[in-house]
Amino acid sequence: MIRLDENEISFPDPAQYDGHEGIIAFGGDLSLERVWFAYQNGIFPWFDPGDEILWWCPDPRFVIFPDELKVSKSMRKILDKKVFTITENQNFAEVIRNCREINRRGQEGTWLSDELIETFTTLHHYGFARSIEVWQxxxxxxxxxxxxxxxxxxxxxxxxxxxxxxxxxxxxxxETHKNDLKLIDCQSHTDHLESLGARMIPKRDFLKILHENNERR
Known part of the structure; x- marks a missing residue:
C-alpha cells in the first residue's frame, strides 16, 4: 500500500495498481478536495474512526445497472399502494445521521466519522451529494x-x-433517474442489493464506465 502525502492530493492510478485486497492507499486526510478527487477516480474511504484512513478500489466492483433493477411483486405492491412518501434532497443531514446511528446486525460502530460527515454535507451543499428520504x-x-x-x-x-x-x-x-444514470456503484456486496439486481463487474470495466460518463472531470 502507498502512504498518501497530506500536502498533495493524489492517488495511485487504480487501473494500474491493485493494492492489498482492494486497499490502494492509506493516510492523507478527508478534505473535500481529496474525497471528491478520490470518488472521481473510483476510490472511496472506508475505515474505523480513530484508525488510519484506508482508500479502496476493489476488484471486482459491486454495481447495479438501472435497466437491470429487480422489483419483486410484493415491493411493487408496496410502491403502488404508496405506503411511503419519498422525497429527494429534503433532509440530507438527518439521512446521514441515521446512517451513522442505525444499529446493523453483525456490525459494531460505524465508519462515518464526524469529519467525513462534514465533508459529505459540504459536498451536498455544492450539489455533488444527494439524499433520498423515505417518510411514513x-x-x-x-x-x-x-x-x-x-x-x-x-x-x-x-x-x-x-x-x-x-x-x-x-x-x-x-426508477426516477434511470434515464440520467449509467451505473450505480454499490462498492461492496450485500444480499440486500443483490436481490435488487446488483452484480459484480471487473474493476477495469467499472473505471471505464466511470471515466466515460464523468461530465465533471
Whole structure:
C-alpha cells in the first residue's frame, strides 16, 4: 500500500495498481478536495474512526445497472399502494445521521466519522451529494445518500427503521433517474442489493464506465 502525502492530493492510478485486497492507499486526510478527487477516480474511504484512513478500489466492483433493477411483486405492491412518501434532497443531514446511528446486525460502530460527515454535507451543499428520504406518517423511516459523478451514482449508505423503507427509497431513486444514470456503484456486496439486481463487474470495466460518463472531470 502507498502512504498518501497530506500536502498533495493524489492517488495511485487504480487501473494500474491493485493494492492489498482492494486497499490502494492509506493516510492523507478527508478534505473535500481529496474525497471528491478520490470518488472521481473510483476510490472511496472506508475505515474505523480513530484508525488510519484506508482508500479502496476493489476488484471486482459491486454495481447495479438501472435497466437491470429487480422489483419483486410484493415491493411493487408496496410502491403502488404508496405506503411511503419519498422525497429527494429534503433532509440530507438527518439521512446521514441515521446512517451513522442505525444499529446493523453483525456490525459494531460505524465508519462515518464526524469529519467525513462534514465533508459529505459540504459536498451536498455544492450539489455533488444527494439524499433520498423515505417518510411514513410524517416520520423519517428510511433513506440513502451518495455522490453523483456525472451519470454514475456512488451509493454510500442507507438506513431503514421499518421493513422495506430503504428498499423502497432505492427503487424509487433508480426508477426516477434511470434515464440520467449509467451505473450505480454499490462498492461492496450485500444480499440486500443483490436481490435488487446488483452484480459484480471487473474493476477495469467499472473505471471505464466511470471515466466515460464523468461530465465533471
Amino acid at each position: 406518517n410524517d416520520e423519517l423511516v428510511g433513506g440513502l445518500y451518495g455522490l453523483q459523478i456525472g451519470k454514475v451514482f456512488c451509493g454510500e449508505s442507507m438506513f431503514s427503521k421499518v421493513s422495506n423503507a430503504s428498499k423502497a427509497g432505492f427503487i424509487h431513486f433508480v
